[in-house]
Amino acid sequence: MREPNRAIWMPWRTPTKRHGALSERRTSSTDRAMTESIADLADRAMAHLNAGRFAEAATELEALLSQKPDLPDMWYNLGYAQRRLHRFEEALASYAQALDRGVADPQEVHLNRAVVLTGDLSRPDEAKEELGKALAIAPRYFPALLNLGGLHEDRGDREAAREAYAKALEIEPGDALVLTRLAVLSDIESADDTLVKRIEARIGAPSSTADDRADLGFALGQILDRLGDYDAAFAAYRAANQASAQVKTANSFAYNRAAESAHTDRLIAAFDTPDTPDTPGGEEKPLFICGMYRSGSTLAEQILSRHSRVTMGGELDLVPSILVKAFGRYPDDATNAARSKIADLRTAYLDDLEKRFPDSDIVTDKRPANFRHIGLIKRVFPGAKIVDTLRQPIDNCLSVYLAHLGGQAPYARDLDDIVHFYREYRRLMAHWQSLWPDNILGLDYDALVSDPEPHIRRLLDFAGLDFEEACLEPHKGEGTVRTLSAWQVRQPLYKKSSGRWRNYESHIAPLIEAFDKPN
Known part of the structure; x- marks a missing residue:
């Protein structure tokens, strides 16, 4: 069995690509030529796939399967490539083809389908069905039990999650x-x-x-x-x-303070004016929530998602994978991007959003690190509203240190690095605030949990939403939550996280020295 990918904080693990064998049947010269052509397509497809060139891999695999469709492993690989290209429905169809054509270890394919359904298309009920099918085939299939536990956690079912993990622990x-x-x-x-x-x-x-x-x-x-x-x-x-x-992973690196400061400088220089392209604005479909990790962004999203017009998007990858990725030298190339390119990016983002959340009105895009890309977001969505979640700095930085953020936040492993990153974040946010003061709301977590209603009303008003009583009870939301705060936001609003730093005061000198203690 192929080694599954490892998740950082939520236990979803996904098998990857396969190297399927091709038929060795060779009779006539025509057959030999076709077999060689198929072999060449397969070799090129796997080379592209292994190098991360997913568009090229998908093209080669589609050509291969049009000639020889009875290759279940290649359908599996096509599904994998299509998922990486955000072609989610096509990925599900390709995985189904692999199953229909008798793929070996079908439980792996059902697992992959479950990951697409829950991670990309927000269809947890169907994901649960796929995991059930995987376990019906292989009751001791460890990745399916692990992911089933994760799905139950996402949905707030503590007992079911514990039961799945206990079964997994019997195996491993x-x-x-x-x-x-x-x-x-x-x-x-x-x-x-x-x-x-x-x-x-x-x-x-x-x-x-x-x-x-x-x-x-x-x-x-x-x-x-x-x-x-x-x-x-x-x-x-x-x-x-x-x-x-x-x-050590392919994406791991040490935090570099000088590089972080230089990147902030480049962002400020690249987006130094509030001017935005003359494209449709007004009430935008995405509502962006960003800020430091562990600053209350999940709570802000839960509050908003209780509104009848809002769909919870979670930590979407659309800004980095569609908007930022479109520029070879970001942010420099984004400064003078052609109006047509900006319009194409807007369409690509909204099309992907529609695939994931069809017929939705407003969708939250809650990716904390998007604070870096507000300049680009405002070019693509001139009317975008951005919620910047704030928290008392010592508590916020301590909470980052106490969280397992892994390679996505290399600064989180050292208190001095966290201080540096926090200051760069605030420096950049001050710049964005100076450009778009009416479109960026600083939402104070500590004030919110201390006196919820006025701050919730202010948040809804900023988002252009009428007040609804349900927003006062974010813990009653039934959507899936896939962040470190998943269990916290399922509790009624509480204040015990404010002032938590006092428990660790003797250990956090860099934070005490960097920031004023609250009264």
């Missing part, structure tokens, strides 16, 4: 990610709990990888924090961050 007793998720979901009353001891033993095991030590270390930190042993919790978090820094 030492799996770090399963132990991590059970630690989050379990009511642990003592550091002597059996699960705590298993986690500690797994961290210290000679076979533990840096990935394992990071996953488990953050879980152990959470447990000790809940138990009120803050010194031990911080020690666990520190070790977890050190392990996370040792994880």
